[in-house]
Amino acid sequence: MNIKVLLCLAILCFFVCSYAFAELPHTFQAGQTAKASDVNENFQYLQKTKYVLKSNGIIIGDVVSFSAHSANIINEKGFLVWVHVSGQAVESQSMLMYDGDNCTGQIYVSATLTDTVFVAQLSNGFKTYYTRKSLDAPAELKSYWNGLQCYPYGSSTHAVTKAYPNDFNVTGVRDSYPGSDGFDTPITMEER
Structure with a gap:
């Protein structure tokens, strides 16, 4: 598998796990293929939700x-x-x-x-x-x-x-x- 894909998946997993209680637009199960548009939408959501x-x-x-x-x-x-x-x-x-x-x-x-x-x-x-x-x-x-x-x-x-x-x-x-x-x-x- 491409190293960039693995890195992106690791980052995604980190954010999804870190923000587990947030209501993300898309959630993924182990082994499920994540569409780039869904991943991008999750990142956009997280960027809008600001915590201090x-x-x-x-x-x-x-x-x-x-x-x-x-x-x-x-x-x-x-x-x-x-x-x-x-x-x-x-x-x-x-x-x-x-x-x-x-x-x-x-x-x-x-x-x-x-x-x-x-x-x-x-x-x-x-x-x-x-x-x-x-x-x-x-x-x-x-x-x-x-x-x-x-x-x-x-x-x-x-x-x-x-x-x-x-x-x-x-x-x-x-x-x-x-x-x-x-x-x-x-x-x-x-x-x-």
């Missing part, structure tokens, strides 16, 4: 997708943040790449993770980072952290984006990991 996420009554972003316990939002500064009902940002990035040996130096992440605030579990605890939209020049990577330990990378060059330590003035997001402030609760969602 609130932290203690204050809007913190537009909801992109949600589940029973969390929501992906685009905040006022344009960053994608996954917010748990506990008030913590929960976008977890376990694959951190470094330009130095033994997981030292500049941290990089996949080039697909741009304008995102995420939490990484390091050997010394959790830390919040952010990425920017622009791709950085290919970096020569020497080591990587998989969420549990550091491994040598084998000195190869990849298209990546830099990860920066979180800065509230840049992202509008407080450090958000177990034991930190995160977002004020309650976390609520409502139609705009």
